[in-house]
Amino acid sequence: MRDLFLAALTKRAETGALVSLLAVILIFVVFGGADMGTMLGAASWVNFAANLGIVAIPVGLLMIAGELDISIGAMIPAGSMTVSILSGYYGLPIGVGILGALALGVFVGLVNGLLTVRTTVPSLIITLATLVAMQGIVLSASVLLTGKASVPLAAPDWAKTIFGTLISGSFQNIILWWLGLSTVAWGFVHHSRYGNWLYAMGGDKVSARNAGIPTAKMTIWLFVLSATAASFVGMCGAILFNSAQVSGGMNYIFNAIVSVVVGGVLLTGGFGSITGIFIGTLTFAIVSQGIYFTQIDRNWSSLIIGATLLLAVLMNNRFRTLALEVAPRAKRPAKA
């Protein structure tokens, strides 16, 4: 029975993430003297998780498929600057600004995707190049067009209601987008045939292609999704805070990758789950924002993140080994 339970648990990619999350909360409550109710009810970490999570999910999908996208770091300010320059500086309707920001995401995603499938250069390097290039473009375009590195934006109410408002005074409505995206991604990865394609691509791209999976098309779509998601997060931020800056966004690269890896996605692809990425994002957000609710000095949060990452990855590795080893000899109960 223990074996069966272990087998069921270790086969799930999110087990390590769940254990890490519980460990972090436990540490904060027991050693940091945090009030669990106050901490978990606070908006700060949920907002943080939502913004990070919208980027982490497509990054995680790419990682499952065996690719990496770090250009998201530049796409977040690119998204916010695009909407602000178009609708704030030039006064175009907000709809144009929103479409412009998303279109830029689609374009950069296409560039990343096409370069990845057409060349043999690793996507880490390709997106590193687009990351740096986009930073340059965003900065020089802003200075060239507006003469400033920060542009104000006054979005109309309908746009704020959809993309950037605070629910009950402190919760950003991007949280709903995050939950929605997570649900759609969950259905896509775990309950549609495309999810199976994703795992096959990450497992062995050549075999996947020979099995008739359109790997190139899938790869391009995933890159479009991640760049657009990052641009979306930047855009929502600009609409909510009424302004955009050219800087910022770089933290997202590491934060997203840490969340995804803590969530049990294998860096080399072929393994992972949306639930895992979701819990990994929560864990990351609680460590970096929840620390304010404890007596632990804020400066320690990076250490805790590092330790959590290591703990989670070691656990994930161990679980994966177990999942491969556990061969139930006894017949499993009817419920599979």
Place this chain on the structure above:
Amino acid sequence: MTAPVLELRRVNKSFGPIDVLHDITLTVNAGEVLCLLGDNGAGKSTLIRTLAGVHKPSSGEMLMDGEPVSFAKPKDAADRGIATVHQFGGTFPLMTIGRSFFVGCEPTRRIGPFKIFDRKTANETAVRAVQEFGITRITDGDRLIGGLSGGERQSLAIARAVHFGARVLILDEPTAALGVKQASHVLRIVLEAKKRGIAVIFITHQVTHAMAVGDQFAVLIRGAVAANFRRGDKTREEITDLMAGGEALADLDQAMEGYMETHGGHPPQPAAQATVA
């Protein structure tokens, strides 16, 4: 007599100036096992890749059921029922049995507007398919491929190919990495596939395994068919000899004889054991 399932007529393949295959002429009949023997570098891999549509022959003809065929890509060969199973079987160690079984052709069912991956059907079909081949230890379609033994993985891969309507099954050294017991499992499955009327091309350099299942044998040496014969036409020693290129073994024999003449009839140490056996 019906036309062979697959026939090669004077197939040549060269990569640039290098000729890899020379005038390969072979036939494979339904319900027969053709053992393709050959040492490393004899052109076995190029030959099977040509059959599987990865390479196009430089010249010569390929026929299926008597009709000429030409494959532009592996998918074309797969659509005609040519399936290749590689040495390590399933290549997706972190996928479940059910999921990997249906990669690229997943069963779905409809729930409202959504097409849902039908995990239950996938798992049941996969488990049933592999059990029909006599691997009864696989009962849970949710197990990861990486947790199966080498023999089980091979069996699963063969069962998968047969399930998806393979007519020609190319097995690329399926027993090379396996222990004796595991290998015999795989050989049993080869016989089972043959019983179902599938034409099997069994690539190996283990003569014992070839002798156990083969109906027809072809020995490749330096990209050419050096010998092509039916079961029982040649002894194991003759086959081994052919595989090694004949001369190499003949040379060894001569060296041995020379040694024995000068050492009062005693063979050199390692060979002494061979004479006992």
